[in-house]
Amino acid sequence: MTLRTRSLAALLLGAALACGAPAAARADVTLLNVSYDPTRELYVAFNRSFAEKWKAETGETVTIRQSHGGSGKQARSVIDGIDADVVTLALAYDIDEIAASGRMAKDWQAARPHNSAPYTSTIVFLVRKGNPKRITDWGDLVKPDVRVITPNPRTSGGARWNFLAAYGYALDKAGGDEAAARDFVTRLFRNVPVLDTGARGSTITFVQRGIGDVLLAWENEAFLAVEELGPDKFDIVVPSVSILAEPPVAIVDQVVDKRGTRPVAEAYLNHLYSPEGQELAARHYYRPRLEAVAQRHADRFPKVTLFTIDEKFGGWTNAQTRFFGDGGVFDQIYAPGR
């Protein structure tokens, strides 16, 4: 028994030591990019491109660590202390919350061009091949026999864009009548059978589990789903109007100052605005800001009338409290006795 105890102890110790050894060769510098769900593929390619560029320019090896999840969850991790050098999230409000916690400057959005959003996107519909329910615009989503898949706007950044796009459409349609717009989104959400917490969860539900007739999705997510899972299964439908989604990026001041990584973090985010970065964004179906790159990929991105959150809803902070706060418009949709 003693022998056995000893060998067990040795085994455990051995395992502990083996695991304690660093997984990868030590890099000169590391960055942690805390991002949201649909950017996984983009940042795999972009991180490679940036590492090469940084190596060529400074001789330093940079390793970028990634964390992905729902935008709100990711911002929560940063607030609670995950040491993210940069955040690349789904909407400005989530970064505002990080700034409010004191981890970065409150005016972060002015630090980079285009509201600190190096690429944009919009919300489109993904439908089953041949569009059996004949869904062509937002108005079709409230038909009684249409099942709509969207994530939960209270936890998913993408879902908030979905919600606001639908609301904005209804507002236009009703000539600015708030009650009518509210009624429209209420009817729309009554057609939602599953409310996942993140954009990826919804895509899985729609694509893999075969639930629903239409998925409200980021444009890039919809294209990716079609690309990954076969163009013979899904069609993309572009509505008459949609929202201009600006996923912003920022540096977490507290972290880069402590770790001394500001220069490389700055270079990392700026690389997103460079022609290479913009090219990669476009290839992953994010709409580039650079005119030249946008021209080159013009056939990739369908023309659609886009409105911004500032012109329709007076910015994120207003929209957040009004629509997604406690007791806000979204909560009222799910209030009992609706």
Added chain:
Amino acid sequence: MAIDAFAPDTAAAAPRVALSEPRVVRLVLIAVALGFLVLFLVVPLVVVFSEALAGGVATYLASLTEPDALAAIRLTLLTAAIAVPLNLVFGVAAAWCIARFEFVGKSVLTTLIDLPFSVSPVISGLVYVLLFGLHGWLGPWLQAHDVKIIFAVPGIVLATIFVTFPFVARELIPLMQEQGSEEEEAAIVLGASGWQTFRRVTLPKIKWGLLYGVLLCNARAMGEFGAVSVVSGHIRGETNTMPLHVEILYNEYNMVAAFAVASLLALLALVTLVAKALLEWRYADELAATRRH
């Protein structure tokens, strides 16, 4: 208990037969039980392996040897290698004082040890965020001294220890209570030291129960999802345990890889069950009579 004594006489004719159910009833009951178990246990298990192997053996092995998967496996092993021994030491200490001594507050202590069993795993993670998060009780101090607990390995280990806390203790307490303390008392009276008594008298009596508890503790430690998910931060290749890696792969449309890693965990579960069954068959009388978890 009122039983109608003058009811039909068939029973009196063949009392032995009446102690069992008619053949049809027996078959139906066996069918119901097996059907239920097949539906809820066997089919899900089969699905895991069939989905994992859907892309062929080569794809299966490739998804398991990819760097992020290896990092997740390493982290899971490390977490279990820390959490299980700690809970083992705790379990022995707790069982020693609860099963060998009478003291005020013993039942309260026993109840508190059981508490992590009934606390939702999400809450187990949340409490550590409240304690060690940047805005938690100890957060600012940890930040100032550059100590990382949550979103790093220590937080994952802590959350795992919390959820697997009672396993060894729960196994040992009833076992040691049943065995009584006469032999240990005799050893002490005959002049053995406390440590000698424990090693020579107690340990041989409880070793199989101990192993049994460790087995269950280990299975849960390697498979915990909810608690770890709250404190992990999901940094690829760094703070993802195997169950979290399964979720990430699942969210990347990579079903085959997700189920491949899941199948590894399922394999671990099966090995645990086999080891457990062997222990139960061979050492049934040395394990506590009332086994529950």
Added chain:
Amino acid sequence: MAGLLLRAGSWRKPSVLPGFGLALGFTVTYLSLIVLIPLAALVAGAAGLGWEGFLAVATGPRVVAAFKVSFGTAFVAACLNAVFGLVVAWVLVRYDFPGRRVVDALVDLPFALPTAVAGIALTALYAPNGWIGALLEPMGITVAFTPLGIIVALTFVGLPFVVRTVEPVLQDLEAEQEEAAAVLGAGRTRTFLRVILPAILPALLTGFALAFARAVGEYGSVIFIAGNLPMVSEIVPLLIVIRLEQYDYAGATAIAALMLAASFALLLVINLLQSWMRSRHGH
């Protein structure tokens, strides 16, 4: 040393065995560090809300609905487990059939299988395009992404409890009583209802309560298969996570504290049931 101080007190029965102080000291310290202090942080956080604030969170319609979903589905799952668990235990103890030992070992699978694995496996099975979901679809039954899906997942995680508590009691049941009942002319059904069932009732209830307690807090296996619709299929642990992701720490803490109180109450009920069981069977 703490041990000496403790030994001076009269609050424990004297014993010749050493190590009490050390063992108790370590147990209490470890318990405090890992379990009690963190839980105290939770309770203190909830207390910081004030009674009014706490009540406002606790009585919010979405919170109430989530509690109803969690407790309702856990109750149904525990009932299913009580019925089928009893049948399984009965079959395993009383009958012999090929593969009985394998089946007996398999019952513990939910203890050993990680919940996330169970979650994705059950979802893959019960989704409309899964093996079982495809069979149920034509009958108009949707399991995945409805409260029914939650019940399936919770039945899975709670499955071993009833079987494992009832099994030993059934094994130890004296044959004399059943024989007496049979000799006195009671039918088999009647013997079961009047003799066997009362004898195993405490064990059955304990198993039920354990399965229920486990199911109420379950997260990993449920989130994959539940539709997560507010008011319909949103469970309490998920609501805590959602609140957290909305930066509503106070709300998350309050709901968690409520949940903790419920767990504690359940634990007390289970302890009572177990001492009842022990007094009946000497286990």
